[in-house]
Amino acid sequence: MNATNRTVVVTGIGATTPLGGDSASTWEGLIAGRSGVSALKQDWAVDLPVRIAAQIAVEPGEIIARPQARKLDRSAQFALIAAREAWADAGFTAKAGEDAAIEPERLGAVIASGIGGVTTLLDQYDVLKEKGVRRVSPHTVPMLMPNSPAANVGLEVGARAGVHTPVSACASGAEAIGYAIEMIRTGRADVVVAGGTEAAVHPLPIAAFGNMMAMSKNNDDPEGASRPYDQARDGFVLGEGAGVVVLESAEHAAKRGARVYAEALGQGISADAHHITQPEPSGSGIAHALRNLLAGSDLKPSEIAHINAHATSTPQGDVAEIKALRKVFGEDVDHMALSATKSMTGHLLGGAGGIETVATVLALHHRLAPPTINVENLDPEADADVVRGEARVLPEGTIAALNDSFGFGGHNVVLAFRTV
Known part of the structure; x- marks a missing residue:
């Protein structure tokens, strides 16, 4: 296989989310159908239109x-x-160079954020106003x-092949993983x-999103507020956290005897x-x-058994995504189990593609x-096979899954994974 068409595999996963402090507890929460949404108890939330x-x-x-x-x-x-968990899960015991299994010059990092250090910026501006220049x-x-x-x-893992930060709103995390696939x-x-x-x-951010009418104002029922595809959906619920995967060339993973998720x-x-x-x-x-995904891979629509949908719980966005799936896949959509995990995690913005990739990979790994x-x-x-009520067992054999992510500005990113 030439260097421009190497097979890429997932060998490590990590997460910290509203459902758990690692990938295992997050996955457990997702499969149990547990909501991570709650009322905001901070004093600053009292006068906000959105308090969840x-x-x-x-x-x-x-x-x-x-x-x-x-x-x-x-x-x-x-x-x-999340990266520390994924790194250890992939079987690495130290940073590149110190762990003989990976050279620093052959290791990259691509971690995205849609907004970045907004809390630092705003908090330090408050310090500047209230306490003066020297306290910043x-x-x-x-x-x-x-x-x-x-x-x-x-810095943590010793990556020297390149460190990158795609910024494309709520598609950022997925774009980071897509960029990483191409690096390998x-x-x-x-x-x-x-x-x-x-x-x-x-x-x-909460006040701004709220004034845009983008967020749910269902303050009396936090756990029921994020409701993709429901007729009464009224916007997304803001979440926080991170999801990270370790991607590797199949040849490199086989050489060191790594476990492969997908x-x-x-x-x-x-x-x-x-x-x-x-x-x-x-x-x-x-x-x-x-269509670009299909054109750039050997993926067949008949292989796709599962989709982790972007589905933020907004009236227009949820439906546009399904219309697109129908345009491209037609009746095959009827055989694709569609999950909207933001109903449980809320919307992690630039982190959404990361944690939802973790969920997609684990869905294939556990066939659930x-x-x-x-x-x-x-x-x-x-008009799709939305998984409701309880988790759904996925078919045996070779199957694939998609992770959809879309963001303000019209950014669209779709990732695909397959069982091994």
Whole structure:
């Protein structure tokens, strides 16, 4: 196989989410159909129109030593926790160079964030106003940089093949993983740590999203607020956390005897060129991304048994995605078990593609599709096989799964994985 068409596999997974402090507890929560959404108890939330969010289950301060944590924005803390788990899960025992299984020059890191160090920026501005110039942290700039999570993960593992930070709103995490696949496929790296992170549970983003009418205001029922495909859906619920995978060339993984979760088939990318925040209503841009995925891989629609949908619980977005699936796959959609895991985790923005890739890979590995919760009255326009009630066993044999991610600005990214 030539260096421009190498097979890529997933050998490690890691996560910290509203459902659990690692990938195992997160997966357990997804399969159980447990909501990670709760009421905001902070004093600053009292006067907000939206007073619910999917907050992290395990605070990073319980895991990262204080001297290091105080130099990291919350988004970088999440990324580091998820990356450490994924790195160890892949079987690496030290950073590149110290672990003889990987050379630093053959290791990359691609960690995305849609918003970056927003809490650092806003908190330090408050310090500046209230306490003066001298009290502003000298760590502020490296903490607020959007590439801070990627840079810190790269430092942690010793990545020298390239450290990158795609920023494409809520498609950022998926685009990071797609970029990482290409780094390996084209021979730039043998191993890449990739994913997405976000930490934007703060009054300003919540107020802004709320005033856009993008978020659910179902404050009286936090656990039932995120309800993709339900006729009464009224917007997404903000979540926080990170999801990271270790991607590796199949040859490199076999050489070191690594366990393989799934094959990473590739990505399909497109842009709507329609509106800064609204999806193209017919799903044509998403359909173009799906066709690009098929054109760039050996994936057959008949192989696709599962889709982890973007499905944020917005009236237009949920339906546009299904229209796109119908445009490209036709009746084959009837045999694709569709899961909307944001019903449980909330919407992690730039971290969504990361944690949902973890969920997609685990769904293939365990042959189990998570349920979509809170769907009491299915929208008739949600013309697909939405997994509801309880988890669904997936078919035997070779099957594939998609992870869809879309973002403000019209960014569309679709990732595909297959059983091994």
